[in-house]
């Protein structure tokens with residue numbers, strides 16, 4: 001049974017999601033979509049965004065939602081082979097209940113297939129080994145401007161089997177989940193039908209290697225929250241027991 005949860009949601013406060021993503025509207029919509037547990041995960045690319053994250057936390061505290069709501073954060077590397085703007089101190093100061101993170105750039109190598117893919121894999125493995133990050137977000141997602149230059153990236157069969165096994169095994173070993181992301185891929189028109197189908201095969205390969213998975217819509221507007229249903233349908237195809245799906249744990253203090 002695939003859990004009814006969405007652990008990747010953006011609000012209007014940081015500015016990447018649109019005005020429809022006000023916190024009360026998000027909670028209402030997720031409830032209508034049948035979600036039981038959700039996580040708010042706005043970007044923390046640099047520490048100067050912390051005051052906005054405090055506002056998000058304060059707004060969440062004012063709500064009495066019908067579903068379980070977690071306060072999370074999405075991390076991004078500060079540059080090629082650099083770290084996240086995140087630490088135990090930041091986590092404890094803000095009271096984050098979980099962190100998701102990953103690579104969001106080709107770092108200028110979008111026309112160099114081998115280098116581009118190697119950079120992605122290297123950063124995926126870095127997330128697996130980071131004890132402060134619970135979920136690797138959207139592996140092999142690229143922004144439109146970069147992806148449009150990747151005529152070599154026809155589908156996911158390009159990814160070496162050995163990398164899929166290595167990433168899946170690392171997930172099993174560290175407990176860091178790998179995300180099944182709705183809006184980055186499956187609701188994104190820039191990726192072809194062939195590409196999306198091959199991505200499901202990629203996820204199946206990770207599942208065979210022992211990976212655990214997190215579910216996320218990555219919605220940036222209220223309509224896109226329904227992408228979680230696509231994510232859940234794909235997760236269902238993986239035919240996994242409940243323990244192979246990741247959940248955050250509630251902070252009690």
Ligand SMILES: [Zn+2]
Nearest residue numbers: 074104137138
């Ligand atoms: Zn992201």
Ligand SMILES: [Zn+2]
Nearest residue numbers: 008010074218
């Ligand atoms: Zn996101």
